[in-house]
Amino acid sequence: MTMTSGPETPVAQPVLPALPGIDPAARVLVIKHSAFGDVILALGPMKAIRLAHPLGRVTLLTTKPYAGLLEASGLFDEIWIDDRPRLFQLGAIGRLRRRLNDAGFDRVYDLQTSDRSSRYYRLFRKPRPDWSGIAPGCSHPHANPGRDHMHTVERQAEQLAMAGIPRVPAPDLSFLRADLTSFDLPMRFALLVPGGAAHRPGKRWPPQQYAETARLLADQGIVPILLGTRAEADAIRAVTAAEPRAMSFEGRTSFAEIAALARRAAVAVGNDTGPMHLIAAVGCPSLSLFSAESDPVLTRPRGPRASWLRADRLADLPVSDVSKAIRRLLDL
Template structure:
């Protein structure tokens, strides 16, 4: 075992895009610590998905209790102390997870790689808030002696999507995004026009999203009846498999685009001024970013110009 310690805790809560960007670091921690017991502390939406990775011996759910919710907070403190961790990798580095460092008594504090005050392996680079999430994780792990982060591998996530009966040539359209951040969404009408364009080119548009995208997807289907609506029908593994088989994907700055691009799909991701692609853009084999302060000003022609359908 290269890394010190038999009991390792990794903290990563989410959201989906952040979890996908942490896959390489997850792999690096497992490789560094060999056959150590590694526990992941995460939130409920990602537990079952990440369990399939085989990188963790246990996955614990963090309900993220408020300070006054003692009936939930005290059991969390006891569980963390009872884990007898030799080292903690805090990949969340939030105010909340910084406070978890203080849950451990002074004489039994584990080595801690993060930004908690007084921790053993502080990531105190002045660049940490100015670089992309992946580079920040890589730099943080170097502080703890992990010098190599491998290319991401999501082969474990793949599911059988034959039940969808998809054609050979299809493109994924992801018109959704954070429900409370409408400024991060390209207008549904533009997605509808893009779907029509792809359909005319012999590439079937496949729409993915959740209940929050129902109106947008209904509009796209109205304009392009040849599209296939898979909204609310896919889990994370399905999205990975769909991405692996797609000709291309176009979508807003949202979690599924991170997973789609990570499995090698040619991806065009649309950013507004609401988020910075230099800090959080999806990564993959071929990821192209288009940015307009107001996505309503992003033309269909500009997006089509990035597709390279003749390439």
């Protein structure tokens, strides 16, 4: 188990002295498509880019699920939705090419660094804008052959350092606020996140273990609250059926409401899934559970009181180990 830190900071953007080689008034494009946890981890780099170009126009190219969240961050002047056209959709690719070139970007920060986003480099006419990423031939490559073995936070910080931005702050989620009066919350509660990607069941701790954990929490006067979408209803309902003192917020919470709940929760336990990144980033004492299907060294949530446990098969992770880790977090 490890603990990491990353204090929250105000969302206001101070105008800092220009960095060497950085045009503070540049027209900038930031590319970040998904997934939810990666978007949360990228908020620090996004803020660093905004601070580096305080007088410029910063545009974000993202996917629809995260547009509202990232617009609320206040870090961007404009947000474009990328429909991610396939290679055979020549008309859609042509429209994207025209839009990219007509915007007159001076610099691009590719925080997705996927095959797709790297291909976008070739959509620009020559001379192409300065480009931070891994696209072959780009002006500011992240030239570290070990980049795939770095945690996302350190990898993106090093990428930006190689592009002339030496400091990356922790993710700032102070913009995510919500009124929780309609939830009728108990005095003391814990958040449980038993869901995750449906196509990767090996990343889920079994519902019966969550139910036993919920019982142990309830016995201590800490009401378990289950979070998740309608697609995760089976896991959530299995827990609430086994432990009737648990509450289900299935399908009821926005990103802002999850953040607000996390700020008030005594502790949170969940699988390696996006909401745990948000919960950890706002400072909730949190425990993320990993199987052999993902590596916490590379992808774990970061936050001032974030921790993790890993078992090759999550079904083999004992409730006693999780309970011990929860007690440690409650004692912080």
